[in-house]
Amino acid sequence: AQRVTQPEKLLSVFKGAPVELKCNYSYSGSPELFWYVQYSRQRLQLLLRHISRESIKGFTADLNKGETSFHLKKPFAQEEDSAMYYCALSEVKNYGGSQGNLIFGKGTKLSVKP
Amino acid sequence: DVKVTQSSRYLVKRTGEKVFLECVQDMDHENMFWYRQDPGLGLRLIYFSYDVKMKEKGDIPEGYSVSREKKERFSLILESASTNQTSMYLCASGGQGATYEQYFGPGTRLTVT
Numbered sequence: 001a002q003r004v005t006q007p008e009k010l011l012s013v014f015k016g017a018p019v020e021l022k023c024n025y026s027y028s029g030s031p032e033l034f035w036y037v038q039y040s041r042q043r044l045q046l047l048l049r050h051i052s053r054e055s056i057k058g059f060t061a062d063l064n065k066g067e068t069s070f071h072l073k074k075p076f077a078q079e080e081d082s083a084m085y086y087c088a089l090s091e092v093k094n095y096g097g098s099q100g101n102l103i104f105g106k107g108t109k110l111s112v113k114p
Numbered sequence: 115d116v117k118v119t120q121s122s123r124y125l126v127k128r129t130g131e132k133v134f135l136e137c138v139q140d141m142d143h144e145n146m147f148w149y150r151q152d153p154g155l156g157l158r159l160i161y162f163s164y165d166v167k168m169k170e171k172g173d174i175p176e177g178y179s180v181s182r183e184k185k186e187r188f189s190l191i192l193e194s195a196s197t198n199q200t201s202m203y204l205c206a207s208g209g210q211g212a213t214y215e216q217y218f219g220p221g222t223r224l225t226v227t
Binding site: 006034045104105 | 149
């Protein structure tokens with residue numbers, strides 16, 4: 001079954017420290033993976049997707065198919081990075097055209113201390 | 115700039131009441147989704163719709179129904195609200211394809227007493 005696992009509910013680091021939020025997935029096909037973020041009192045929004053291979057707000061994520069992982073990394077955490085982070089996998093279904101439903105992990109709350 | 119709006123930010127209802135949550139998007143997206151968000155459980159898909167009048171069950175459809183009469187509007191209905199439906203409800207919309215981004219509404223915090 002398709003599944004996304006985020007093993008840490010809470011991750012606490014000091015400002016300037018490196019951050020790694022872990023994400024592992026289970027998917028039978030070729031995965032499309034995303035990281036979404038929710039800052040306090042804001043709506044959930046896309047942070048980055050693996051297909052874009054981009055760095056957003058200093059965050060990067062590399063898809064490792066051998067380890068079925070898509071960990072989110074940032075070399076130097078900032079206080080404004082404190083938020084809830086969700087890893088998500090797009091599950092492709094066909095309803096008169098290709099559709100992708102997102103399967104979310106349970107989320108990791110990142111707290112960056114001053 | 116994509117906008118997904120939800121009819122209420124906060125809602126308090128009594129057990130047994132029929133509850134309607136409305137969601138509107140302005141980007142002409144084919145797909146719309148309803149999730150509930152609970153601490154420790156993440157986001158769980160309730161229902162989604164890939165076209166007008168089309169709907170598919172998600173992971174937790176029990177106790178819910180949906181309606182999509184117009185492309186821009188997707189409604190979630192709690193036929194008879196129960197206390198275990200107290201939650202944050204998020205609506206999202208997105209285009210076709212596996213790599214599309216989902217755009218989320220601000221959420222409705224529903225409390226059933």
